[in-house]
Amino acid sequence: MIEPVRHAPVRLPATVITGFLGAGKTTLIRHLMTHAQGRRLALIINEFGDVGVDRDILRACGVPGCEDDAIVELANGCLCCTVADEFIPTMEALLARPEPPDHILIETSGLALPKPLVRAFDWPAIRARVTVDGVIAVVDGPGLTGGRFDPPPPDVVLPPDHDNPLEEVFSDQIACADLVLLNKADLLDDATREALSARLLERARPGTRVLATVQGVVDPAVLLGLGAGAEDDLDSRPSHHDTATDHNHDDFVSFDVRPGPVADPAAFLRRLRLVIEAHDILRVKGGLAVPGKPMRHLVQAVGPRVSGYYDRPWGTDEEPASCLVVIGLKGLDQAAIRAALEG
Numbered sequence: 240m241i242e243p244v245r246h247a248p249v250r251l252p253a254t255v256i257t258g259f260l261g262a263g264k265t266t267l268i269r270h271l272m273t274h275a276q277g278r279r280l281a282l283i284i285n286e287f288g289d290v291g292v293d294r295d296i297l298r299a300c301g302v303p304g305c306e307d308d309a310i311v312e313l314a315n316g317c318l319c320c321t322v323a324d325e326f327i328p329t330m331e332a333l334l335a336r337p338e339p340p341d342h343i344l345i346e347t348s349g350l351a352l353p354k355p356l357v358r359a360f361d362w363p364a365i366r367a368r369v370t371v372d373g374v375i376a377v378v379d380g381p382g383l384t385g386g387r388f389d390p391p392p393p394d395v396v397l398p399p400d401h402d403n404p405l406e407e408v409f410s411d412q413i414a415c416a417d418l419v420l421l422n423k424a425d426l427l428d429d430a431t432r433e434a435l436s437a438r439l440l441e442r443a444r445p446g447t448r449v450l451a452t453v454q455g456v457v458d459p460a461v462l463l464g465l466g467a468g469a470e471d472d473l474d475s476r477p478s479h480h481d482t483a484t485d486h487n488h489d490d491f492v493s494f495d496v497r498p499g500p501v502a503d504p505a506a507f508l509r510r511l512r513l514v515i516e517a518h519d520i521l522r523v524k525g526g527l528a529v530p531g532k533p534m535r536h537l538v539q540a541v542g543p544r545v546s547g548y549y550d551r552p553w554g555t556d557e558e559p560a561s562c563l564v565v566i567g568l569k570g571l572d573q574a575a576i577r578a579a580l581e582g
């Protein structure tokens with residue numbers, strides 16, 4: 240008797256998109272959704288702050304696929320710390336849908352260490368059905384030029400509690416990547432772009448490519464279908480999580496600010512820029528309610544680069560209200576920041 244040929248079940252590809260706060264992860268996802276070419280993409284989004292902004296930004300973009308039920312948001316936490324409680328059940332629910340997606344995109348929070356998340360794909364319940372097609376690290380090119388993400392010089396040994404938390408998160412993200420996108424290349428001259436690419440190559444795993452991008456524009460065929468099987472290759476992706484017994488995000492804080500109605504958004508953004516510089520704030524995002532305007536005024540700030548524009552009408556079931564998420568290193572003077580922005 241001829242034995243039937245048994246094919247291993249095809250596993251669903253998942254792409255992990257990592258990158259520091261404000262590097263351009265949501266912008267990249269928006270580009271991928273716009274160019275999905277019929278492929279059903281599901282998104283799992285994780286944010287650090289209490290108020291989820293990214294899901295709202297994606298919903299506002301009006302791109303098919305960005306509707307509510309294609310996006311699962313795991314707010315107020317960090318995927319790398321809530322893998323068992325939140326991520327695994329979320330994946331199982333996605334896979335149990337009557338029409339499962341063709342590809343899953345997972346946007347980690349900007350402060351997540353990606354390796355614990357990749358390791359979750361090795362859990363039997365997930366491993367049988369999904370594989371990590373690739374880990375993509377998005378990098379804020381101009382943000383790298385100030386040296387804040389650089390490792391300490393080789394001859395300097397820091398005591399354990401004096402690590403640079405920005406460098407730690409950043410180096411984990413690069414060391415886990417199958418592909419690095421040097422984003423915001425429009426803000427870099429050629430020489431700087433070349434120099435940063437070379438530095439990223441030094442910190443990435445051997446064989447990792449670095450591509451310069453603007454607004455996350457890359458052919459999806461380059462990003463999706465890497466076939467990395469990252470969950471099988473964990474040892475080559477060093478992480479601070481490997482040695483830390485108790486990883487948490489105590490080095491960073493997040494809180495929201497509610498400035499009330501803002502009559503002059505341009506003046507508010509000028510004030511915001513001064514506050515960011517004075518307090519060394521890492522990230523601000525959210526929306527402003529402008530009296531007399533039916534649209535929300537989206538605010539985006541990554542370090543000192545602040546921008547704003549009207550992105551979507553307020554919903555009929557929504558009370559227009561200004562709310563911004565502020566993220567920075569621990570020790571931020573919340574009272575002073577609130578007073579400066581809410582006053």
Ligand SMILES: Nc1nc2c(ncn2[C@@H]2O[C@H](COP(=O)(O)OP(=O)(O)OP(=O)(O)O)[C@@H](O)[C@H]2O)c(=O)[nH]1
Binds near residue numbers: 258263348425524541
């Ligand atoms: N100049 C420029 N700005 C960019 C580019 N890509 C993204 N941005 C801007 O950078 C800001 C942050 O982009 P996001 O896509 O929200 O970044 P993110 O990584 O999702 O941010 P978090 O989720 O908060 O970590 C937004 O104002 C974007 O418009 C780029 O290539 N060039």
